[in-house]
Amino acid sequence: MTGGTTEGTTGGTLADLPEPAARLYDVRYSRYQGAHEPRWRSVLALARSSAGRALGLRRTAGAKVWPFFLLACVYLPVIAVVGIPLLFDGAPDPLDILSYQQLLGLLTLVIVAFTATTLPSLLTRERRDRVLSLYFSTALSRTEYVVGKLLAAVTLTSLVTLGPLLALFAGTILTAEAPLDLLRSEGGDLPAVVLGGVVVALYFAALGLLAGSLTAKRVFAVGGLLAALLVTPVLSGLAFGLSGRRDLLVIDLSQVPQRAAGTLLPGQAFEPNPPDAALVWAVWALVLLATSLVMTLVYRNRDSA
Amino acid sequence: MSTAALAVDGLVKAFGDVRALDGVTATVSAPATGLLGANGAGKSTLMKVALGLLAPDAGSVAVLGLDAARDRHQIRARVGYMPEHSCLPTDMSAQDLCIHLARLRGLPRRDALRRASEVLFAVGLEEERHRPVSTYSLGMAQRTKLAQALVHGPDLVVLDEPTSGLDPAGRHEMLRILRHLSRDLGIQVLVSSHVLDDIERTCDEVVVLSSGRVTAQQAVTATASGGPVALQVSGDPRAFVARLHEHRLPAALDGSRILLPSSEPALLTRVRDLAADTGTGIMSLVDASHALEDAVVGAMA
Numbered sequence: 221m222t223g224g225t226t227e228g229t230t231g232g233t234l235a236d237l238p239e240p241a242a243r244l245y246d247v248r249y250s251r252y253q254g255a256h257e258p259r260w261r262s263v264l265a266l267a268r269s270s271a272g273r274a275l276g277l278r279r280t281a282g283a284k285v286w287p288f289f290l291l292a293c294v295y296l297p298v299i300a301v302v303g304i305p306l307l308f309d310g311a312p313d314p315l316d317i318l319s320y321q322q323l324l325g326l327l328t329l330v331i332v333a334f335t336a337t338t339l340p341s342l343l344t345r346e347r348r349d350r351v352l353s354l355y356f357s358t359a360l361s362r363t364e365y366v367v368g369k370l371l372a373a374v375t376l377t378s379l380v381t382l383g384p385l386l387a388l389f390a391g392t393i394l395t396a397e398a399p400l401d402l403l404r405s406e407g408g409d410l411p412a413v414v415l416g417g418v419v420v421a422l423y424f425a426a427l428g429l430l431a432g433s434l435t436a437k438r439v440f441a442v443g444g445l446l447a448a449l450l451v452t453p454v455l456s457g458l459a460f461g462l463s464g465r466r467d468l469l470v471i472d473l474s475q476v477p478q479r480a481a482g483t484l485l486p487g488q489a490f491e492p493n494p495p496d497a498a499l500v501w502a503v504w505a506l507v508l509l510a511t512s513l514v515m516t517l518v519y520r521n522r523d524s525a
Numbered sequence: 526m527s528t529a530a531l532a533v534d535g536l537v538k539a540f541g542d543v544r545a546l547d548g549v550t551a552t553v554s555a556p557a558t559g560l561l562g563a564n565g566a567g568k569s570t571l572m573k574v575a576l577g578l579l580a581p582d583a584g585s586v587a588v589l590g591l592d593a594a595r596d597r598h599q600i601r602a603r604v605g606y607m608p609e610h611s612c613l614p615t616d617m618s619a620q621d622l623c624i625h626l627a628r629l630r631g632l633p634r635r636d637a638l639r640r641a642s643e644v645l646f647a648v649g650l651e652e653e654r655h656r657p658v659s660t661y662s663l664g665m666a667q668r669t670k671l672a673q674a675l676v677h678g679p680d681l682v683v684l685d686e687p688t689s690g691l692d693p694a695g696r697h698e699m700l701r702i703l704r705h706l707s708r709d710l711g712i713q714v715l716v717s718s719h720v721l722d723d724i725e726r727t728c729d730e731v732v733v734l735s736s737g738r739v740t741a742q743q744a745v746t747a748t749a750s751g752g753p754v755a756l757q758v759s760g761d762p763r764a765f766v767a768r769l770h771e772h773r774l775p776a777a778l779d780g781s782r783i784l785l786p787s788s789e790p791a792l793l794t795r796v797r798d799l800a801a802d803t804g805t806g807i808m809s810l811v812d813a814s815h816a817l818e819d820a821v822v823g824a825m826a
Contacts, residue, residue, distance in 0.1 A: 250678075251712075252678025254636045255633070256602060256632065259598075259631070261628075262629045265628035265629060266629055269625050269628075273617075278617075279616055283616075349611075351612055351613070353606075353610075353612055354612050354626065356577075357576045357577070357578055357604075357606040358576070358630065358674075358677075358679070359629035359630050361597070
């Protein structure tokens with residue numbers, strides 16, 4: 221502890237005392253005199269906190285079960301295909317069992333479930349609890365808030381899109397008989413893998429935020445998003461079946477980013493005859509544009525807090 | 526002279542056909558200022574315009590000498606705000622909320638942790654700080670709202686109806702904390718209320734709003750007229766009155782207040798000295814001649 225008399229019973233001084241093992245702090249309120257961090261650190265703090273809460277971190281155990289169950293689900297296929305060559309001699313390479321495009325196609329349902337149940341609450345919970353007036357009065361600007369939420373959403377969707385792709389890439393390299401040789405030959409695929417993962421992550425992040433910004437009630441946002449992502453595949457199948465036009469498959473909103481990423485990712489495609497790539501990219505861009513417009517309209521209004 | 530906490534000039538804000546602020550002009554520079562008015566008088570609207578939450582239709586606003594429209598970033602760093610309505614994330618604890626808002630206001634993580642502990646201790650929530658806000662009583666939720674407004678060490682705190690819905694004990698505690706802010710910690714306080722007693726007990730000046738206009742602005746302190754004053758002390762007021770009588774000082778108990786028949790400087794000095802000798806804290810000393818009450822009632826009519 222600090223303090224005490226300047227002379228001890230043996231006649232020594234404070235300088236003679238050993239280094240204190242503990243230090244006492246006065247926890248009574250005082251004026252803050254310390255430095256302030258740059259604003260981008262605040263935006264990162266918002267993104268980190270928002271993503272953590274969406275995953276149930278620093279909340280009850282029950283709040284963590286569903287998001288972490290889905291996270292486990294997206295990495296199971298990767299663990300399986302990476303593990304096979306380790307267990308069986310002469311087994312094919314992971315990428316020969318499951319290509320990047322096939323992995324994304326396989327994970328569609330889990331990605332949809334994760335997006336619909338996790339992302340809207342990034343926005344709905346704070347509107348429900350009316351926390352925005354606290355944020356916008358003295359903590360954040362509206363632009364900083366939107367950027368922070370976008371970062372949180374992309375971080376979350378990257379966990380279920382980019383994460384498995386990178387895990388498959390790394391697993392393929394690490395389980396190869398000559399990892400360095402394979403890294404030299406296949407390392408050039410990494411930018412395309414990252415870009416493909418980001419394309420899918422951005423799309424689902426945008427959809428999740430779009431649903432969350434349209435209502436303060438989470439149940440409506442989740443229901444609306446699930447309806448859009450589960451009904452459109454049926455509609456697109458019906459439209460294709462009736463007309464025979466493959467371009468009508470782009471109505472399926474749950475497959476748009478996988479098809480767009482398919483134009484970037486190496487390896488075997490997850491469907492033999494995809495719709496026209498330009499049309500797919502147009503729908504992908506349209507969803508991002510719609511989200512930007514809606515969020516601008518919802519959060520630019522100063523009177524809405 | 527210190528910078529005015531708030532200076533508004535010709536402020537107008539309308540919601541449809543209703544003019545919530547109708548040409549408000551006032552300068553607020555006292556350590557603690559109360560915005561007094563009936564429901565719908567424009568108190569909350571004035572605060573929200575000052576904080577940039579609402580855009581004014583006309584007029585200008587300066588907060589701590591900074592233009593509210595142009596210098597919002599600097600204002601945000603120097604102002605704390607406690608809204609009237611429920612605004613706490615129900616799944617967070619008070620500790621997590623204060624740390625979170627401190628981080629959003631630019632404090633480094635280590636400082637945010639320390640400051641959260643300090644403010645929660647200051648508002649009396651040190652024991653319950655890890656519980657989710659959803660389990661808090663109304664009084665605890667109000668104190669959490671106050672704590673988050675203080676966590677970044679603001680120069681000015683804007684408090685919208687801080688005693689709203691509190692029971693008498695909670696209200697007394699909240700008023701004590703508010704007085705502590707301006708008197709002991711040097712934080713300028715702008716507090717709205719529709720209860721004159723709250724303003725008298727916590728503020729040095731009162732601004733009365735009625736139908737979106739400033740209808741009165743005057744000091745709350747005991748007047749120099751030498752008229753009667755009311756004293757509020759910490760601890761047992763009955764015991765303090767007895768000590769005053771022992772020293773042949775005229776005083777009478779009126780509920781929890783002590784009435785002194787005059788505000789002559791000699792008498793007030795002796796009362797102050799006796800309070801210091803007995804370790805009694807003087808919480809408020811206000812005019813008891815009802816001059817303020819009469820003025821406010823007249824201004825709100």
